Amino acid sequence: MKPDHFEVTPQCTAVNEILSRVGDKWTVLVVSYLGNGAMRFNELRRTISGISQKMLTATLRGLERDGFVTRTVFPTIPPRVEYELTDLGRELLVPVRALGAWAVENHERVIAARNRFDAAHGAMEEPFRPAGHMSEAAE
């Protein structure tokens, strides 16, 4: 008996789709901010600050397409566009934050493991030293 057998069927498609969205560079950040309430485009842009306009647009479009956020246009001048999480988006936030919490809690362990690995493997990383002189001791 497998202790916790995880069905790896075409359902993986579903998991992979969600995970691909969640795992991209900006989605979680955007969704997290939006978790605090509706925000305008440039408000998000300024807050995240590292993101390019193109990526913010793409991220928001993707989230909108998948039903995680709504896009509301106020036909004023200048135009005002607000993004807000849908119910689906808020529900998604629950497991996503759980994972986020796990990440924060266990980050050190991962870093430690990484350093251990790099120390063990990276040390003997010298490509190939042609027999002879060691003029460029490229560090």
Added chain:
Amino acid sequence: MKPDHFEVTPQCTAVNEILSRVGDKWTVLVVSYLGNGAMRFNELRRTISGISQKMLTATLRGLERDGFVTRTVFPTIPPRVEYELTDLGRELLVPVRALGAWAVENHERVIAARNRFDAAHGAMEEPFRPAGHMSEAAE
């Protein structure tokens, strides 16, 4: 004040690191299979089947580096290498599976939202598009 304010500090780095790993194309698949017990390299390769050996190697290396899996070499002939989740890996599996479960449960809602979006936005591109529908498929 804010109902559930999410600190977006350098901790985001932690979250992003984990999420980037989890969100890549194969990691969750590999970790999920490994959740059922240790597996050999080609066993994983055959089971996942869509993965190239390069990506499987890279995925396993990354997981090993971050302390999520162990790599055990049996110096037999032919060589036998087994991969198994560490405690950290098993712990990670918990929130990951929660997210996975959410994905499976809500997949239809996402698909529905996606179709709705495509119908509303994609249709406008083509002025006179007969009742043809596009599956999302392409990814």
Added chain:
DNA sequence: CAGCATCCTTTTTGATACTG
């Protein structure tokens, strides 16, 4: 303000070919 279009650079991924 909120975007779209275009061009270009960086990463990722996949197909081979080869080794212990």
Added chain:
DNA sequence: CAGTATCAAAAAGGATGCTG
């Protein structure tokens, strides 16, 4: 069997210029 090395293709991401 379990990889490594290399090259080419594709995708992601960024910078910039231009609209309503």
